[in-house]
Amino acid sequence: MFLSRILAGYISRLFTISVVAMLGALTGLVSLFDFLELLRRSATRPDATFGLVVEMALLRVPWAMLQILPFAILLGGIWAFWRLARSSELVVARAAGLSAWQFLLGPIICAFALGVFAVIAVSPVSAMLFAHANAMEETFLDAGGGPLALNGGQLWLRQGDETKQKGGFAIIHATGVMRRGAVLTTGPMTVFRIGPNDKMIDRIEAHNAKLSPGDWLLYGARVLVPGQVPTPPDVMTLPTDLNVNRIQQSFAAPDALSFWQLPGFIRVLERSGFSSVAHRLRFQALLALPLLCATMSLVAAGFSMQTSRRGGIARMIGGGVASGFALFMLSQVAQQFGQSGALPVVLAAWAPAAAGLMLALSLLLHLEDG
Incomplete structure (x- = not known):
């Protein structure tokens, strides 16, 4: 031995x-x-x-x-x-x-x-x-100017949204997307809020938006509900678990994420509608x-x-x-x-x-x- x-x-x-x-x-x-x-x-x-x-x-x-x-x-x-x-x-x-x-x-x-x-x-x-x-x-x-410059600077996202109904989600479409360091700004943004039964609850239209930690800040936002008068333009917040790095990384190669980052990021991708x-x-x-x-x-x-x-x-x-x-x-x-x-x-x-x-x-x- x-x-x-x-x-x-x-x-x-x-x-x-x-x-x-x-x-x-x-x-x-x-x-x-x-x-x-x-x-x-x-x-x-x-x-x-x-x-x-x-x-x-x-x-x-x-x-x-x-x-x-x-x-x-x-x-x-x-x-x-x-x-x-x-x-x-x-x-x-x-x-x-x-x-x-x-x-x-x-x-x-x-x-x-x-x-x-x-x-x-x-x-x-x-x-x-x-x-x-x-x-x-x-x-x-x-x-090109990076992943966020694809498709003319347009961005499509899907994220969880339980502000109206439990199990709901929101589909976000923004144009004129620009990233400056840790800040993400957009031009006109449209948010479709969908219930758990895949039925649209309302639609939000904003003149521009900014992604801040934990929230989307929507400027000049109007809420359109079927059968009701649109609300006056105002500043709204939309909770989100996304941030600039996660959005950027979702377009990047998986090799750019470490072994320790991947499990949590996979969960975020699946909640946000990205393919994981x-x-x-x-x-x-x-x-x-x-x-x-x-x-x-x-x-x-x-x-x-x-x-x-x-x-x-x-x-x-x-x-x-x-x-x-x-x-x-x-x-x-x-x-x-x-x-x-x-x-x-x-x-x-x-x-x-x-x-x-x-x-x-x-x-x-x-x-x-x-």
Whole structure:
């Protein structure tokens, strides 16, 4: 047992160093291509200086690391186990009576821990920097003025509204929407207040509006009720649980939200009438990341053990790269099906990890004779 713990610690240390080195190399390669793409897009934008392009590329580095982590574990694990196999250390360990499951426990725990650390610690930093990079990209590289400038500055929202009846909601349509920092102002705004039975209660028409914390301030607002005379123009307040950041983020990529922000934001989206499929898919994918990382370590071990017995580094590298590419394609296809509603969100997010785990267990059970 003591020998098993020492060997597991040694293999875990070698495995972690290889994974971190591979993660750094792959992140650098992906970031280089991302930088070249940003540089190409900035060629026709005089405001996008070289320094701004470098800053945008650096801000996206943590996001790239989060996406690459499972494949870095796969390739780094293959490299680590191949070194152990080449030096016959795995052969000696197996000759001493240790099964593959004993000396693989350490790398599996390390890979799982890396996935947990990426979700709870790297994800918040990645989301914050990714959102900032997207804002810079919209300002300096895109022709539009950001998400709120779409459709000529028009905005459609649905939010809960129980001022008239419990279970009611309001549909808001505003034109001339502009954001100045934390303040959102609009031109003419129309609010349709709907009861729980989907029957319209009244309609509010305002000359302009401003979103303040907890309320919409409607200026020059008139309430139109069927069969009654419209009220005189006045200043009205309409309670809301939305704010400028939430409205802005609802148009942004789910990658711009951290693991800790997603559950609450999904609830707000669902209450406000936005589709939360992409955000729920992102949240489930982050939940599945530790399992996917542990699975990749098992896949790497399966290919490396095959090499130690039968020889052939080309087969090992080719098999590992092919399996990683296959899992990547499966994850992309599953995400597309999940976003379209053809697959449940949970199945679409967890399918790559489950498929990789079955592949890894099949390899190890086939190769392990004791």
